[in-house]
Amino acid sequence: MPVAEKTTGGEVYLRGIDQRVSIGDRVDVSEEFAEYLVEERTDFRLVDVQDVEFEETNNEDSPEDVDEASGFDPGSFLDRNVDPVVEDIKAGDVDGHLDEVNEAAERVTVQDAIGERRATLETQED
Incomplete structure (x- = not known):
């Protein structure tokens, strides 16, 4: 199905x-x-x-999902409606965790937002 x-x-x-x-x-x-x-x-x-x-089988509370140093859990971050996730990414709220979020992201919209945020960060560095 x-x-x-x-x-x-x-x-x-x-x-x-x-x-x-x-x-x-x-x-x-x-x-x-x-x-x-x-x-x-x-x-x-x-x-x-x-x-x-x-x-369905992913245990969101499993220790390997949580960044021990920061306590950031990409699974919990992504387990929300897509609009607030994208807004947080674009606002720079998860800049220190973009790689983790990108690895866990399944939604194209979220992956696109990560790409846009990385481009923005690269532009700011120049």
């Missing part, structure tokens, strides 16, 4: 699965409904099943 992730826009109600979803939410859908979400609505993307399985 395909898994679709809401990538843009506000909260919506999907009659096909009788569920409300917001940005970052993932839902199991039929092949036909997945095609509708991705191609007609365009505010969803299909997620690789391997990504979903990893996310």
Whole structure:
């Protein structure tokens, strides 16, 4: 069964699965409904099943996820709606952890924000 992730826009109600979803939410859908979400609505993307399985089994409190020196947990940081994550990245709130966040990031929007922030930092250094 395909898994679709809401990538843009506000909260919506999907009659096909009788569920409300917001940005970052993932839902199991039929092949036909997945095609509708991705191609007609365009505010969803299909997620690789391997990504979903990893996310479901990941223990966010595991010690290897937390930077001992700073107490920063990239999993907890990324486990929010995409808009506040992107805002924090662009504001420079996680500049010291961009590599960690980039490694843990699965959303293209977050990866793009990291790239933009790195470009901004490089420009400031010059």
